[in-house]
Amino acid sequence: MSDHFQAQLDELRAQSLHRKLREIGSAQGPEIQIVGQQLVNFSSNDYLGLANDPVLRQAATAAVEEFGVGAGASRLISGTQSPHVRLESALAKWKGTQAALCFSSGYAAAVGTLPALAGKQDVILLDKLSHASLIDGAKLSGATIRVFPHNHLGKLESHLEWARREHPESRVVIVTESVFSMDGNRAPLRELVGLKKRFGALLLLDEAHAIGVIGPHGRGLAAEEGLAKHVDVQMGTLSKALGVSGGYVCGSRPLIEWLVNRARSFIFSTAPPPAFAAAAMAAVDLLASPLGEDRRLLLWERIETLRKALNFGAGKVQGGSAIHPLVVGDEQAALQLARALQVEGFLVPAIRYPTVAKGAARLRVTVTASHTESQIHALVEAIHRLQPELKATG
Ligand SMILES: Cc1ncc(COP(=O)(O)O)c(C=O)c1O
Numbered sequence: 001m002s003d004h005f006q007a008q009l010d011e012l013r014a015q016s017l018h019r020k021l022r023e024i025g026s027a028q029g030p031e032i033q034i035v036g037q038q039l040v041n042f043s044s045n046d047y048l049g050l051a052n053d054p055v056l057r058q059a060a061t062a063a064v065e066e067f068g069v070g071a072g073a074s075r076l077i078s079g080t081q082s083p084h085v086r087l088e089s090a091l092a093k094w095k096g097t098q099a100a101l102c103f104s105s106g107y108a109a110a111v112g113t114l115p116a117l118a119g120k121q122d123v124i125l126l127d128k129l130s131h132a133s134l135i136d137g138a139k140l141s142g143a144t145i146r147v148f149p150h151n152h153l154g155k156l157e158s159h160l161e162w163a164r165r166e167h168p169e170s171r172v173v174i175v176t177e178s179v180f181s182m183d184g185n186r187a188p189l190r191e192l193v194g195l196k197k198r199f200g201a202l203l204l205l206d207e208a209h210a211i212g213v214i215g216p217h218g219r220g221l222a223a224e225e226g227l228a229k230h231v232d233v234q235m236g237t238l239s240k241a242l243g244v245s246g247g248y249v250c251g252s253r254p255l256i257e258w259l260v261n262r263a264r265s266f267i268f269s270t271a272p273p274p275a276f277a278a279a280a281m282a283a284v285d286l287l288a289s290p291l292g293e294d295r296r297l298l299l300w301e302r303i304e305t306l307r308k309a310l311n312f313g314a315g316k317v318q319g320g321s322a323i324h325p326l327v328v329g330d331e332q333a334a335l336q337l338a339r340a341l342q343v344e345g346f347l348v349p350a351i352r353y354p355t356v357a358k359g360a361a362r363l364r365v366t367v368t369a370s371h372t373e374s375q376i377h378a379l380v381e382a383i384h385r386l387q388p389e390l391k392a393t394g
Helices: 002-014 054-067 075-079 082-095 106-117 132-141 153-166 189-198 253-262 274-287 290-309 331-343 373-386 388-392
Strands: 031-034 037-041 099-103 123-127 144-148 172-177 202-206 233-237 247-251 323-329 361-366
Touching: 037 373, 054 082, 054 274, 082 099, 082 247, 082 274, 099 106, 099 253, 106 132, 106 172, 106 202, 106 233, 106 247, 106 253, 123 132, 123 153, 132 172, 144 153, 153 172, 153 189, 172 189, 189 202, 247 253, 274 290, 290 373, 323 331, 331 361, 331 373
Parallel strands: 123 144, 123 172, 172 202, 202 233
Antiparallel strands: 031 037, 099 247, 233 247, 323 361
């Protein structure tokens, strides 16, 4: 048996698709310690630098003192502790929805929510670049799945026409992301809302990479475009800009009550530790405050610095985000460039299949509010020196 796995691993290595874990001996931040080397970290989704923020640490420590370390059971058994309840109220207030529900991860939120929204008699229409958690959730639901090319409104419209013609009684759910995790571009939300209304579909929007980054007080793309009340299921994660861990869904009270009764990843899993909920609530409070707004504006200054230094035209990354892909294409070439950057003192991950399509390997540069201008310029100088032709991609 072990020979069998070895052969499969060798095959992955031969295709430059093998992955291995790296031990990091420090807290997350703009600089991290990795196997004895100090690296400037352009790999994390801790966009606002909250993962090691003293206010969040204090909130978690205080919750450990009061509530201990484990939740003891699933939320419906005896695991709903005060920090979970407070976090959900704070999330609903911040996002302006009737209610919110937290999950142990963004992944769990997706694989729990989609099968609760749609069953085998229903239809799910997925953007081609949707995150794995959304794809897995859609598959688990047993619904008929149709994938539309990335951000392709014409194709989505024809899928909607087909769904209404062939499945007139079914629920139709459109699934997309505000900011695409490996490309950094945005969904055309206004047009998507127009289509969902025209065809009487539901819209699930994963705001994982928009929360904390985009919109008033970091409330996401739907809030920025004034469309929040038209998005039926506002999903996101507490693990990226909010710096902690866990996923969430915000929406109407009946939706949330339905998820409490039907989302299997919520029902059949021990609640997240209360300290995570307390830290996440401190993050929500911070984001809703002037201090949070300052941090978000600082992030956007850093994004602009990186964008200009990389020579991305403004039109190329419409709207923008903290994610900047440098598409190399070949898997081996992407790995080599990531290794060369590591030698120079930068951690930038090479993203390969199956996270992106074969032949679309890339370096994914993420910038945070905690980076300094000089760290950003040093990275870009190294990229241009190591691979000058990358200047033109993006
Ligand atoms: C778009 C998107 N949705 C969901 C997730 C999953 O979130 P989490 O890391 O909290 O499980 C991720 C992150 O990996 C993501 O990029």
